[in-house]
Amino acid sequence: MIVNKVAESGLITLDPSSFIPKEDIASVDLKDFLFRGIILKEKDFRESMQTKNWSAYAGMKVSVFCSADAIIPMWAYMLIAAQLTAVGAQAFSGTPDEFRKSIFIGNLGNIDPEKYRDQRVVVKGCGDEPIGEYAYLEITKKLQPYVKSLMYGEACSAVPVYKKKMV
Numbered sequence: 001m002i003v004n005k006v007a008e009s010g011l012i013t014l015d016p017s018s019f020i021p022k023e024d025i026a027s028v029d030l031k032d033f034l035f036r037g038i039i040l041k042e043k044d045f046r047e048s049m050q051t052k053n054w055s056a057y058a059g060m061k062v063s064v065f066c067s068a069d070a071i072i073p074m075w076a077y078m079l080i081a082a083q084l085t086a087v088g089a090q091a092f093s094g095t096p097d098e099f100r101k102s103i104f105i106g107n108l109g110n111i112d113p114e115k116y117r118d119q120r121v122v123v124k125g126c127g128d129e130p131i132g133e134y135a136y137l138e139i140t141k142k143l144q145p146y147v148k149s150l151m152y153g154e155a156c157s158a159v160p161v162y163k164k165k166m167v
Contacts, residue, residue, distance in 0.1 A: 011155050012116065014143075015124045016135045019107040025096045026060045026089075028080055031068035038070055049079055057089040063099040064091055105138055113146045123161075125153045 084091040151158035
């Protein structure tokens with residue numbers, strides 16, 4: 001008889017990809033509103049705000065950032081936020097990648113760490129989607145106070161990360 005020792009080990013596998021946002025993130029790059037690619041002129045910016053089709057962002061998650069090296073006045077972000085809020089969009093100050101990271105951390109924050117109390121947890125290391133180092137750092141911070149042990153990789157070849165000291 002073949003015995004599956006991994007299945008009998010009592011390990012819990014946590015897949016970081018389950019916390020990645022599934023929805024697409026739209027973006028508004030303020031460089032598109034700059035005069036000569038360097039400054040934001042209030043009158044021109046306000047006119048652009050009026051002619052832009054904000055309804056295209058209805059109900060979406062939208063990152064707002066400037067990819068050009070320019071000083072953007074704070075009121076510009078406020079004007080864009082007002083337009084996005086009016087169509088039911090969720091605005092975020094930062095790049096799409098920064099927004100994904102923020103959503104990931106928020107999703108991770110929604111898990112109940114008590115579920116992992118005194119458990120042996122393996123954080124899956126390989127997957128279809130690349131996940132940044134921030135994810136593994138945040139998972140470790142979240143679970144370490146609760147788990148018996150924390151490992152990285154796959155159950156058959158896990159790298160030990162943390163083991164609770166027995167008193």
